[in-house]
Amino acid sequence: MSGFRATVLTLYPEMFPGALGVSLAGRAMQAGSWSLDAVQIRDFATDRHRTVDDTPAGGGAGMVMRADVLARAIDHAAPAGDARPKLLMSPRGKPLTQARVRELADGPGAVILCGRFEGVDQRLIEARQLEEVSIGDYILSGGEPAALVLLDAVVRLLPGVMGNEESGVQESFENGLLEHPHYTRPAEFEGRTIPEILTSGNHARIAAWRHAESERLTAERRPDLLQPVTK
């Protein structure tokens, strides 16, 4: 079977599959819906000390990952003709969206480079046409948790991975809105009851209530989502 193929380039391959080895993603991997290959970048260094980084040109704090070492790792992981997009996890990247996640899930897989230190040499990003992807406006110590987040979001959309296909369509963001609130038994919890309409059995009214709640929550918490999309 030709599942989604992820190759992650990292200095810490032991971080993978990590959280993606259990539950939904882990079972999907076992079933062959997707595969994950973690490649040690250090294996592509050529000196005795297996150096992958060096001091920044122009001076300053920290270290920068070398373009030559990373290029060898990428070319090994994705030889010419590999159709998978090449991503670089980066706080300077385009913020990850559910729409991009869906596109990735519809494709053959992804080659994902995880940065460390101050980041990677700019020439590598240009020469290998890496797509920079951010998971939010905060700084992680490395790209590995970001790669895990991206892959988690992708894998749950792969065909057959989620038991209830319907729930994937109703989720927050899928229709440009945040999801409505959920309730379950018991009928009363610490004096709080379930909105009456949800126990009415009137499916049309329930759907209308849920949609209204979605719009209310979105306007309140994420008014930016209601702006016309400019791509």
Ligand code: SAH
């Ligand atoms: N000096 C950089 C931060 C480097 S953090 C800057 O100020 O922009 C080290 C690595 O962690 C980055 O190369 C990237 O791979 C990863 N990383 C950090 N924050 C991230 C985020 N919000 N999204 C995706 N990757 C991130």
